[in-house]
Amino acid sequence: MRKSGTIILLVIVALVFAIGYLLTDSLFESLIEDTATELNGALVEIDDFDFSLAGPKMRWQRLQVTDPANTMQNKIETGLVEFNLEFWPLLSGKFIIENFELSGIKTGTARETDGAIPIQEKEEGDKESVISSTQKKLNDQVKEETGFDLSKLSQKVNVDSIVSLLKLQSPEKIDAARKSVEQNYSKWQEKISALNPEKEITEIQGQIKSIDVKKVKDLDSFNKALSAIKKVKGNIDKLDKDYRSTKKEFSTDYSGASSVLGQIDEWVKDDYKQAMALAKLPDFSTQSIAKMLFGKKIVNQVNEYLGYIGTARGYLNKIPSSKKEPDPPRLKGQDIYFPSDNARPDFWLQKMALSGNLSQDMPLSGTVTDISSDPKMIGKPVDINISGSSKSRSYGLAGQLNYLDSIPRENFSIDYNGFAITDLELSKSAYLPTAIKKGNGFIKASLNMRGDNFDGKIKFTSAQVAFAFADEKPSGKLASIVRDVFNGTKEVNVDVILKGRKDNLVFAVKSNLDEKLGNAFKAAAGKEIEQAKEKIRKKIDKEVAAKKAEVEKLIAENKKKLEAELQKYQAKIDAQKEELEKKKKAIEDEKKKLGKKVTDKLKGLFKP
Amino acid sequence: MFPLQFLGKLITILHSGATPSQIAGGFILGMIIGLTPFWSLHNLLVLLLIIILNVNIAIAIASTALFSLFAYLLDPLFHSFGYFLLVDLSFMQGIYMTLYNIPIIALSRFNNTVVMGSLVTSLILLIPVFIMVKNGVIKYRENVLARFEKLKVVKAIKGTKIYGWYAKYAEWRA
Structure with a gap:
């Protein structure tokens, strides 16, 4: 010691x-x-x-x-x-x-210093979660709408420059189609030539000629001639059948060749779409306007809630398993957990009681229960209940984060009624309002998640609305039309739908402003836009019309030629058929004559 | 540089007045700290033992440094061995569960594969290494040190006044 x-x-x-x-x-x-x-x-x-x-x-x-x-x-x-x-x-x-x-x-108190932190870059190899990829997709959807520039409505569209920039796909495709039509023609020409029935017809002609009516003198010779006719008829029928089958095949194949014309129309349509994209001509669909006005605000709000869910799920994924990690970091190892029935998680906030004021001095209170590092261990989901009311206003938030099963489930519902809106930021457009200056708002929203599946609805209504614009006075006709629409609107209804999976997400925003604005835009600038569209369409049609006509003509001509060829051979077969019929008739006539002679002879024999 | 320093330190210790048991004791306690992750509760206990028990602290430090290198190299083996002890030994599960739910013990990180694997390894090595080191020191002192002391050069140095002062200083330090 x-x-x-x-x-x-x-x-x-x-x-x-x-x-x-x-x-x-x-x-x-x-x-x-x-x-x-x-x-x-x-x-x-x-x-x-x-x-x-x-x-x-x-x-x-x-x-x-x-x-x-x-x-x-x-x-x-x-x-x-x-x-x-x-x-x-x-x-x-x-x-x-x-x-x-x-x-x-x-909530919403001012800070003395900036609370920003440096953006942390994601480590390479980090997997993108369902939540983060959905947030990204939602942001992209709203970003896309910023490309919808209303100022374009008042701009002239230079159709020539668009067409010169445009690389039309259809002319090349039509040329290729023409080649294919020509090849098809050659193929049929060869096929029909190979089936040339001249030789067979000559043989049949010889066979018909060899049947000599004059030789029919008795019943035996009649029977012989008749069987020869039957044989020739069989040959003609076979030839006829072969030709009919070829003709049928030809007609089917050529109807396929004609469908090329329908394809040409599709190619032209694609070129037209490409030209529209290049011209960036606005689409007056109501979705784009509603998304542009409210999209960012909504997406930010939804993403905030998704962020909470993502954080909760992130911690859920950190609950360790006893499966062996093949290669943990050196000197770190792997923790193995031995929870007993009465074990408690590393962190457990059993009940959090909240009270305070929401913005605009509305008191609120509520509880959040069972926040834990291992919900399965305590067997309880996280429950959130916060509410408050004041005069004509009320607020309620209920939510549950349930990680007790293998599939995580979260749901939130919010009811916020009668709140005053002041300077609610909307878009940064020079034409559309930048904010709702004042008004009363009502929100009813729900967001349910089960694994990768989303189902969310938001209904926002505001009354007694007054909009604020970037400039005091509208500049130009279009801006003044837009302003008239907004100044004449006192109630705004917005419906948002968010549903699907991360790879198939539907995010739709509808508002009563959509139709009003859409109509106003169409009235103001729609005509010009439609004219520009028509001009582009004509330009494209002009480029491809001649080529299309050539192919059309080629198909029709080739068909005609081949049909004529087939018809020519058919006529020869028919002629042989006719000849054979004549012969048959002549033989039958001979048989009748022969019959009369025998009868006369018999009558003479029995005369008294 | 490190091996030479370590060797120098080792020779100094072997030539010092420390007993073979003190050297072997310091060596094995240092080995535990070196082989196991440093920030573990059991290492606090080992540190206390190094301070309280009359073991050679210098050799404990040197041993810690030496076995830290081994620990880094053997880490995958410790992880596998620890996993086997913690998961595959089914009859131990009840004991682990009890230990895991006892306050303080849970902080020992015994449930970590590397901590468990390396700690059990060092405990297995404890007695053999102690005996080996102790015998090694005895043998060294009997054979090598005795011959070294008999060298004329050494005798000449030991006869100088400077060495006399150094010897007194070393005695005082001890």
Whole structure:
């Protein structure tokens, strides 16, 4: 036993306790701040954090959660917060909080400093989650609409320059089709020539000639002639059958060749579409206007909720499994968990009671229960219930994050009625309103997720609306029409649908402004746009019409020639048929004469 | 540079007044710290033992450095061995579950594959390595050190005044 060592040890222990006592608060504070900042995507700050082993309890004077969308503003700010932790679980590294009261919550408070954090680049190989890819897709959908530039409505479209830039696909395709038609013609010509029946017809002619009617003098010779006729008839019928079958085949094949004309029309249509895309002529579909006006705002809101779901799911994925990791980082290993029936998760906030004010001094209160690092272990989903009302306004948020089964499920529903709208930002267009200056709003929204499937609906209604524009006075005819539409609108209804899977996502926005605006735009600029479209169409038609006509003509001519050829041979066969019929008739006449002679002879024999 | 320094340190220790048991004790305690991940609860206990017990601290430090290298190289083996101990030994599951739910023990990270694998390995090696090192030191001192002391050059150096002062200083330090 080393005496000096024991003394050194006691000194070290005393030092560790002293430093621990002095630094625990700062260590805990920075640990919580860093974790929360990472989750929030913007700075989270705690003032005067205090951790005491007596209790044990934690408290802080102020909590500021920066709004990631506006880093000079706090999304949430709280006053004094104090809560107790369970002691024994702490010694196992578990944070179990029974009751957590968060009072004096304020939203949208101004920050003294910027709460932005440097954007963290994703590590290579990081898998994109369902949530993040959906958020990206939604952002892309709204981004696409920014290409819808209303100023284009008042611009002249230079059709010639568009057509010169355009690389038409149909002429080349028509040329290829023409070659194919020519090849087809050659193929049939060869086939028909190969079937030339001259030789057979000559043979048949000889066979018919060899049947001599004068030789029919008795019944025996009559029978012989008749069987010769039957034989020739069989040959003619076979020839006729072959020709009819070839003719049928030809007619089927050539009707296929005629379908090339239908294809040409499709190619021309494609060229027309390409020209429209190049000209960027606006589409007056109501979707584009509604998306442009409200899309970004809605997408930001939806993405915020998806972000919460993504964070929750991200933590869910971190719940370790006992399956062996093949290659964990060096010296890190893999943790194996041995939870018992009564085990508790590493973190469990059993009940969080919230109270405070939503913007515009509306009191709200509610609870969030069972936030835990392992929901399956506690067997309970996270339940969120927050509500508040004041005079004619009311707010209600209910949600559940259920990770008890193998498929994660989340649902949120929000009812926010009668809130005052002031300066609600819309678009940055020079023509459309930049914001709703004032009005009363009503929102009813729901978002349900089950694994990769989304089903969300948002209904936003606002009454007594007044819009704000970038410029005081409208510049130009179009701007003044748009302004008239908005000034004459006092109620706005927006319906949003978000459903499907990440790879087949439907995001649709409809609004009562759509039809009004669409009609106004059509009235103002629709005629010019339609004229430009017509001009482009004519230009394309002109380029391809001659080629198309050539192919049409070629098909018709070839068909005619080949049909004439087939008809010529058919006529020869028919002539032989006729000749044979004549012969047959002559033989039958001879038979009749022969019959009369025999009868006369018999009558003479029996005369008295 | 490191092997030469380590060798130099080792020779100095072997030539010092420390007993073979003190050297072997320091060596095996340093081996535990070196082989297992440093920030583990059991290493705090090992550190306390190094400070309290009369083992050679210098050799413990040198041993920690040496076995840290081995630990890095053997990490995949420790992971596999730890996984086998924690998961594949089904009869141990009840004990692990009990330990896992005992406060403080849970903080020991015994449920980590590398911690478990390396700790059990070092515990298995503990006694053989202690005996080996102790015998090695004894043999070295009997054979090599005795011959070294008999060298004329050494005797000449030891006869100088400077060495006398150094010997007194070393005695005082000890």
